[in-house]
Amino acid sequence: MKKGEIYTGTVEKMDFPNKGILHIGEEKVVVKNALPGQTVEIAISRQRKGRCEGRLLKVVTPAAYENTEGACPHRADCGGCTYQTVPYEEQLKIKEQQVRALLDPVLPAGYNFEGIKGSPLTKAYRNKMEFSFGDEFKDGPMTLGMHKRGSFYDIVTVDQCVLVHPDCCKILRATLDYFTEHGAVFYKKMAHVGYLRHLLVRRGVKTGEILVDLVTSTQTEGTWKSDKNEEALLEGWKEKLLGLDLEGSFAGILHTENDSLADVVQNDRTVILYGQDFFMEELLGLKFKITPFSFFQTNSLGAEVLYETAREYIGETDGRKVFDLYSGTGTIAQILAPAAEHVTGVEIIEEAVEAAKVNAAQNGLTNCDFIAGDVLKVLDTLEERPDLIVLDPPRDGIHPKALPKIIDHYGCEKMIYISCKPTSLARDLVVLQAKGYEVTRVCCVDMFPGTTHVETVVLLSKGEVDSKKIRVEFSLEDMDMSEFQDGATYTQIKDYVLEHSGLKVSNLYISQIKRKCGIEVGKNYNLPKSEDSRQPMCPPEKEKAIREAFKYFGMI
Numbered sequence: 001m002k003k004g005e006i007y008t009g010t011v012e013k014m015d016f017p018n019k020g021i022l023h024i025g026e027e028k029v030v031v032k033n034a035l036p037g038q039t040v041e042i043a044i045s046r047q048r049k050g051r052c053e054g055r056l057l058k059v060v061t062p063a064a065y066e067n068t069e070g071a072c073p074h075r076a077d078c079g080g081c082t083y084q085t086v087p088y089e090e091q092l093k094i095k096e097q098q099v100r101a102l103l104d105p106v107l108p109a110g111y112n113f114e115g116i117k118g119s120p121l122t123k124a125y126r127n128k129m130e131f132s133f134g135d136e137f138k139d140g141p142m143t144l145g146m147h148k149r150g151s152f153y154d155i156v157t158v159d160q161c162v163l164v165h166p167d168c169c170k171i172l173r174a175t176l177d178y179f180t181e182h183g184a185v186f187y188k189k190m191a192h193v194g195y196l197r198h199l200l201v202r203r204g205v206k207t208g209e210i211l212v213d214l215v216t217s218t219q220t221e222g223t224w225k226s227d228k229n230e231e232a233l234l235e236g237w238k239e240k241l242l243g244l245d246l247e248g249s250f251a252g253i254l255h256t257e258n259d260s261l262a263d264v265v266q267n268d269r270t271v272i273l274y275g276q277d278f279f280m281e282e283l284l285g286l287k288f289k290i291t292p293f294s295f296f297q298t299n300s301l302g303a304e305v306l307y308e309t310a311r312e313y314i315g316e317t318d319g320r321k322v323f324d325l326y327s328g329t330g331t332i333a334q335i336l337a338p339a340a341e342h343v344t345g346v347e348i349i350e351e352a353v354e355a356a357k358v359n360a361a362q363n364g365l366t367n368c369d370f371i372a373g374d375v376l377k378v379l380d381t382l383e384e385r386p387d388l389i390v391l392d393p394p395r396d397g398i399h400p401k402a403l404p405k406i407i408d409h410y411g412c413e414k415m416i417y418i419s420c421k422p423t424s425l426a427r428d429l430v431v432l433q434a435k436g437y438e439v440t441r442v443c444c445v446d447m448f449p450g451t452t453h454v455e456t457v458v459l460l461s462k463g464e465v466d467s468k469k470i471r472v473e474f475s476l477e478d479m480d481m482s483e484f485q486d487g488a489t490y491t492q493i494k495d496y497v498l499e500h501s502g503l504k505v506s507n508l509y510i511s512q513i514k515r516k517c518g519i520e521v522g523k524n525y526n527l528p529k530s531e532d533s534r535q536p537m538c539p540p541e542k543e544k545a546i547r548e549a550f551k552y553f554g555m556i
């Protein structure tokens with residue numbers, strides 16, 4: 001098979017998270033976003049080391065189970081939801097199969113997999129959305145919404161997005177119309193010029209409280225046409241929002257300045273234009289204060305199912321000391337605190353830790369402490385010995401140096417691992433089992449209907465180390481074994497860079513920076529073939545992001 005050749009075939013299954021698998025003759029081809037049962041036309045995009053990848057050109061025949069009724073009108077363009085046309089029961093089946101396919105090779109045969117729990121809401125379930133300003137076509141009119149499927153630049157206006165409450169869509173539309181009317185220009189992320197960057201909308205599903213934050217650059221000179229100064233421009237925007245006919249009510253309208261080169265929603269300075277800089281949400285009878293940039297599960301009702309599941313797995317906490325590692329705004333800590341003797345939460349985002357402290361006080365909990373810092377470092381300073389540990393790390397899983405530390409220094413009878421990425425979970429479970437933990441219960445909770453994401457909850461109990469029980473027969477195609485060695489794989493580094501800076505980096509760039517940092521790259525790997533051959537050199541912005549990933553993975 002050659003790059004560019006076009007074929008038609010039927011998708012057999014979908015590997016995590018969105019890799020449709022089909023065979024053209026004897027050849028296995030991986031096609032992103034192609035659903036099982038669909039007959040698709042594809043163009044071969046990559047053929048390397050026995051792995052063939054194709055680009056989806058069109059769906060020739062939909063799968064028998066697909067149903068477009070009530071599906072999102074933006075689904076063809078927006079990169080957000082792959083499973084829009086898949087009935088919910090079928091989505092759950094696909095996700096369950098994908099998680100099992102990743103866990104089966106690393107867990108003992110017959111392990112206790114308890115299935116998948118669905119989300120109480122399958123539409124309008126998200127309490128948070130980050131929209132970007134941009135355009136859909138080169139020099140087209142300004143848009144505000146999500147990245148077009150597979151595109152780094154093009155933005156599709158998603159004012160009928162089905163994942164959020166209609167209030168959020170009205171706010172999006174009003175904001176886009178207002179700034180278009182005033183001739184404001186969006187920030188071009190490669191040229192680093194322009195004003196409007198992102199619109200963050202958070203709305204409590206239980207409380208109906210709305211927090212809106214407009215993120216702009218500080219470039220005010222010549223970036224809009226109306227005669228208003230910045231203050232007047234933002235005042236007009238605020239008034240427009242306050243005049244909307246919404247079901248919920250505004251807790252706050254904010255303006256954040258961000259001049260970072262990376263395309264991520266973050267703040268340099270936030271000003272309150274109306275109300276306050278947080279909104280309240282309720283989970284399992286507790287109240288939580290949520291600030292614009294702190295982590296809070298995006299599906300409030302789904303989070304209740306997730307936390308109930310974790311609480312059930314944990315069982316008795318009476319008189320126990322608990323560590324909640326990667327605690328965010330302290331939700332899990334506070335759900336466990338009423339019965340526990342003491343709970344310690346550790347979280348890297350200071351804003352989230354401050355919110356956790358306020359939340360615990362408001363919920364009348366006096367036996368929780370929250371520490372701001374990197375789990376890897378904070379673990380060295382804790383004197384308390386926990387009876388139980390809850391691990392809820394970010395997508396990359398637990399830092400390769402932090403996991404052995406957690407087990408060796410604090411390893412207690414029971415641990416709960418909540419994971420939003422089954423590949424990193426599978427990797428960490430190998431380490432946990434090798435260190436004597438047994439997986440006693442596993443189940444999935446779907447917090448993200450319509451999308452390919454899924455959460456997995458695992459109960460681990462300390463048992464005897466029995467190497468025969470530990471199966472490490474990985475398919476190298478699904479998982480790179482070098483993930484278990486010191487440092488990180490190229491895929492992990494790429495994922496980290498994309499997630500934390502919004503930048504895409506190539507293997508070539510990573511290897512260039514590895515060399516600069518004196519890290520082993522492998523003989524002749526990505527070296528130019530001859531002295532005068534020209535290779536693109538990693539731009540400074542990407543170098544910075546790659547170095548940050550190296551630091552995160554403890555490689556420098």
Ligand SMILES: C[S@@+](CC[C@H](N)C(=O)[O-])C[C@H]1O[C@@H](n2cnc3c(N)ncnc32)[C@H](O)[C@@H]1O
Pocket residue numbers: 295296297326327328329330331332346347348349352373374375376392393394395420
């Ligand atoms: C999946 S969230 C879980 C949050 C919380 N348990 C909840 O359910 O809301 C992961 C959290 O880990 C935090 N985090 C990421 N890296 C960290 C690190 N190295 N040390 C401590 N916290 C970290 C993130 O800021 C985020 O709040």
